[in-house]
Amino acid sequence: MDLGLFSQYVMNGLMLGMMYALVAVGFTLFFGVLDVINFSHGDVLMVGSFTGLATYLGLDALGVVWPAFQVTAVLAAATLAMALLGAVIARYLVLPLKSAPALNTLLITLMLGTVLREGIRMFYPEGANPKPFPALLPTDAYPLGNFNLRIDNLLMLSAGLVVIVGVHLLINRTKLGLAIRAVAQDEETAKTMGINFNLVVLVTFAIGSALAAFAGIMNGLYYNETNFGIGLLLGVIGFSSAIIGGLGNIYGAIIGGFLFAALQTVGAVALPFASAYKDVFAFGVVILIMAWRPTGLISEKVSERV
């Protein structure tokens, strides 16, 4: 394979990995503070991408065509709306079930995901059809041999990196992050330090859901379309990535996300079967990893949870 083509695959893998990592971080944050799996997370991502799309169409109808403003508004609307949705999910669905078995939370969030998915399908105008997603970023490309370096990909990758570094700083350098880590390690002692436990949970769900919205916008920009069903696969991939990385560990989730994208890329490129089987290959490897390391690659015992 020549270097140009190889670079192209690496670039595509990095784009996918960034999206998966952002979704996986959400799963791992929720598990960290509350020991729950929020299975509506993928569908929150999907609603985020539709919120972005609707914001764009609204601005377009108002005649706002300045690109920098458009992309900022789309991102802001999607992340803020999903942060709010995440906090509402935590407040009204997850926290009330705190003393119930974890399976109940899993079931109720699974059902909420279906509600969100079917809600968009039925109530978004022609929501059952795939929607073209606007190219909000400059699509200029610089051909380097067989590799087309696209400006929009580069921008998205940089923005994703900034977001991940931002999450890292938030968790490790701020008082809020300290509270989140304390709650993740020992909920009761955290409460006796004077930490408002419910508030920390709400904020954590807001942060995780905003990250999902960001990934949803990235997904739309990358594929130039979005549809009501994208959350299903992205949710399962994000969850798998979080598990491979060792659920509860942020850095593990990020590594898991990029690892999953790498597996998909290898499955699509290097193996002798059609690229449609890339997910089968990637999930197959995930199953093998889980059989080999049941608690994930970075097990929780040795890793710093959240």
Add this chain to the structure above:
Amino acid sequence: MSAEIENGLVVEKVHTAYDKADVLEDVSLTAQSGKITCLLGSNGSGKTTLIRSILGLTPPNSGRIVFDGTELTGLPSHRIIATGIACIPEGRKVFPRLTVEENLRLGAYQEKSPKVLADRLEQAYHTFPQLRERRAQLAGTMSGGEQAMVSIGRGLMRAPRLLLIDEPSLGLSPILVKQNFDIIRRINEQNITVFLVEQNVHQTLEIAHHGYVLSKGRIVAAGTPEELGRDREVHRAYFG
């Protein structure tokens, strides 16, 4: 007298059911302002349940808990802490995967002023110089005695008016136990009200101003250390 009782922690006819085994029945006691009040009792007598009830972790089913005139019953834990209470919990409960300094900072979580926080940190390092050298070490990798320092330092970071201390001597060597009791006495000399829950009768009675004995979820004896030292109920609660 009654004004003095108003000032401090008042537990009134508290009933708490917790995991069905460990319960409190009709517990009433007072921890007077500025004094060391102890609660003695053997394992499973309900001592920790009472601490949990005061902190709102296991809210009482009935009865009242009042601190300096503010009713705590029914408040969430962080608002109970906000009234000026700190806790040094049983088993020290340091956050194992946070550094010593992060643990200490969490003790003063509700403190808004960075300057006050820095002063308190300095004070904690002054009290426990070993902790300053190990400020960046993960608390979970320290010895039991060092974790006890972190836990006590963390409780003091709050600059509380009332400090709840749950079994400080548990699992520590006799020398460290003695050090801990000296520290508790010094804490009290800074005019911090101390409510001390212990199994260790002799050392506790040496520093306490007033004490209660809890057995099977009920208060069975109360009085000054001298009275309790002679009391048969005390012996029965432990050995009978």
